Amino acid sequence: MTLIRAVSVAVCLAGLWAGVAVAEAPKDPAAAAREAADQLEKAAVELQGAVDARDRVKALTETVRAYEAGLEAMRDGLRRAALREAQLSRRLEAREGEIAQLMGVLLTIETSPPPVLMLHPQGPLGSARSAMILAEVTPELNVKAQDLRHDLEEVQTLRLLQQNAAQTxxxxLSGVQQARAALSQAIADRTDLPRRFTADPVRTAILISSTETLAGFASGLSEMSDKPIADSDGDISAQKGALPMPVQGVVLHKSGSADAAGIKRPGIVVATRPRALVTSPTAATIRYRGPLLDLGNVVILEPQPDMLIILSGLAEVYGEAGQVIPAGTPVGLMGGKVPEIGAILSLSGDGTGAERSETLYIEIREAGRPVDPETWFRTDKDG
Structure with a gap:
């Protein structure tokens, strides 16, 4: 290739590369995934400490939360890594021909002997002009070559990251399963919670059998005890609009909107991952826990007089009716089967939210009437 041809191709390539609109890269996906791995390691250390902690329920709850946050971050890091790898691969494939030309130009400039580079059909003046053009273009070509090498190295790093993610x-997943089992046992062994009442199983059974709606059951809760239930002095009015969500997830259906079956309900539906931990958003009395109607397992909490927080759709429920529990106390686990490692890795790049296969229904009733739960909870972010 002559010097004129080499310079001409180089100028064209430089223009083409400069015209490519490259989207600003997000925070390094590899770094995000590594941070998530560190979170999981920290959770493993916390689990060891939680076993010997005085308040094992609180310590184990924090450990499960740490594992859930770490796994969430790991999935997000892998998803972003997969998207970034796909973006880079598409970019490299789209410019395959130009990259080949670029490499050819660089190779020609690098291997051509100096006497040949100085020859020009128009004589010394042409050679001087070509040399000036070459002096301007060569740094640009080097920059593009560096960018290309960076992209290739990033693709290699991201692929290696995804390959190594399986063990992490x-x-x-093994750690969070162990922590959940230990938490269930710690809750079963707990004896230090105060009680407002003791539920009568016969009265409770009669109430359930005679109830056809959630509203009807909620209005009859006072009939579950053979003694009058002591008044509560709880007051969470200052927390209105700031209560934490009881589970990590995203709002799937808002209050009053139709669900997949076309049914409109006054509460909200939150999509969660399988086996997600559900906690009480505030200090409250457990008014009921167990199966109810067609709602699956239900937990009904009373944080203050004339207010009920109803959580339904759980696979497991914790605690006993009548117990007064602190804020953040686990009240149950969501159902579903945790996907295998391969399934998690295959879903990490689609970003569709398919991994949130479980749903928790949340309803709030004040003075016997349902109110929009979003007036009480912080739902602007994923929980």
Whole structure:
């Protein structure tokens, strides 16, 4: 290739590269995934400490939360890594021909002997002009070559990250399963919670059998005890609009909107991951826990007089009716089966939210009437 041809191709390539609109890269996906791995390692250390902690329920609850946050971050990091790898791969494939030309130009400039580079059909003046053009273009070509090398190295790093993620995820899933089992046992062994009443199983059974709606059951809760239920002095009015969500997830259906079956309900539906931990958003009395109607397992909490928080759709429920529990106390686990490692890795790049396969229904009733739960909870962010 002559010097004129080499310079001409180089100028064209430089223009083409400069015209490519490259979207600003988000925070390094590899770094995000590594941070998530560190979170999971920290959770493993916390689990060891939680076993010997005085308040084991609180310590284990924090440990499960740490594992859930770490696994969430790991999935998000892998998703972003997969998207970034796909973006880079598409970019490299789209410019395959130009990259080949670029490499050819760089190779020609690098290997051509100096006497040949100085020759020009128009004589010394042409050679001087070509040399000036070449002096301007060569740094640009080097920059593009550096960018190309960076992209290739990033693709390699991201692929290696995804290959190594399987063991990290496996350890994290094993750890959270162990923490959940320990938490269930710690709650069963707990004897230090105050009680407002003791539920009468016969009265409770009669109430359930005679109830056809959630509203009807909620209005008859006072009939569950053979003694009058002591008044509560709880007051969470100052927390209105700021209560934490009881589970990590996203709002799937708002109050009054139709669900997949076309049914409109006054509460909200939150999509969660399988086996997600559900906690009480505030200090409250457990008014009921167990199966109810067609709602699956239900937990009904009373944080203050004439107010009920109803959580339904759980697979497991904790505690006993009548107990007064602190804010953040676990009240149950969501159902579903945790996907295998391969399934998690395959879903990490689609960003569709398919991994949130479980739904928790949340309803709030004040003075016997339902109100929009979003007036009480912080739902602007994923929980």
């Amino acid at each position: 995820l496996e350890d994290g």
